[in-house]
Amino acid sequence: MEIKEFISRFEDVLEDTDISGLTAETNFRELDDWSSLAALSTMAMITDEYDVAITADEMRSTTTFQQLFDLVSSKL
Amino acid sequence: MYNPYSLVDKTILITGASSGIGKATAIECSKMGAKVVVTGRDEERLNQTLAELDGGGHLSIIADLASEDGVTTLVNQCPQLDGLVNNAGSTIMVPTQFISRDKLLQVLEVNTISPILLTQRLLKNKKLSKGASVVFTDSISGVNIASPGNVLYSTSKAAIYGFVKNAALDLSVKNIRVNAVCPGMIDTHILDNGSVTSEDVEADMKKYPLKRYGRPEEVAYAIIYFLSDASGFTTGANLVIDGGFTLQ
Numbered sequence: 001m002e003i004k005e006f007i008s009r010f011e012d013v014l015e016d017t018d019i020s021g022l023t024a025e026t027n028f029r030e031l032d033d034w035s036s037l038a039a040l041s042t043m044a045m046i047t048d049e050y051d052v053a054i055t056a057d058e059m060r061s062t063t064t065f066q067q068l069f070d071l072v073s074s075k076l
Numbered sequence: 077m078y079n080p081y082s083l084v085d086k087t088i089l090i091t092g093a094s095s096g097i098g099k100a101t102a103i104e105c106s107k108m109g110a111k112v113v114v115t116g117r118d119e120e121r122l123n124q125t126l127a128e129l130d131g132g133g134h135l136s137i138i139a140d141l142a143s144e145d146g147v148t149t150l151v152n153q154c155p156q157l158d159g160l161v162n163n164a165g166s167t168i169m170v171p172t173q174f175i176s177r178d179k180l181l182q183v184l185e186v187n188t189i190s191p192i193l194l195t196q197r198l199l200k201n202k203k204l205s206k207g208a209s210v211v212f213t214d215s216i217s218g219v220n221i222a223s224p225g226n227v228l229y230s231t232s233k234a235a236i237y238g239f240v241k242n243a244a245l246d247l248s249v250k251n252i253r254v255n256a257v258c259p260g261m262i263d264t265h266i267l268d269n270g271s272v273t274s275e276d277v278e279a280d281m282k283k284y285p286l287k288r289y290g291r292p293e294e295v296a297y298a299i300i301y302f303l304s305d306a307s308g309f310t311t312g313a314n315l316v317i318d319g320g321f322t323l324q
Binding site: 012035036037040041043044045048055056057060 | 225
């Protein structure tokens, strides 16, 4: 799994954000359309795409795509 | 002592009795004098409920109601009933665009299909006495409110809302009453699977006019009302127990 591919999966999660402008260091919590629903969507997307379950508390411990990517990678 | 809510001489089956609202209902029903039949999937936790019941003559039946064999086992072993509490429930939190057939079926199976079929099987096997009371643990989710990621749960509980009204009409000829309690958020372990954080829960609690979640016993008391002869003229009703949440 590559981080670029990982970030591209957020197209379904972040409806109003231009995905091409996101990097590994982007703080997704500061994006305009980040919300508790986006967090639930992220958890569902990760389960669907990577067959990995992350909890809301684990999700909460991350702020950048890199951190989230590392979290998912650690469970693969 | 005068008590129109007494459950003395009533035998009551409660599903999902190993935790949460089901466990509290089993305990409170036993304190009101009922003979309680508790059912659930987890033998150890179910025995824990059984041990906490007041008085004697109670029964525990291990059954997975999502399987035909489980329903058959339960119906066969069940004594004649004066009350049925269809309480077992579960949830998977996903936003609409992430629904899958598996997740949808999983939630509908536990919350909608199993309780409806259990009711039908008990009726067909004449295990529900004339004058019996059937109570569903429904929810304010579905008919009254929507919340993020709650689509599967809401869908399953809205179906129960419809079933309760229709079954109440159909079963009136047998003098069997069918009612539902519709709780808001209750302090149970239904969200312990990690889909929300404790901070989310704290914030959500503040949205309730009474500034807290309900206690399982507070739902159990309403179920007792529907099971007792005090509600003899009430059928097809939905009692909202939500600390004022849906007033806003």
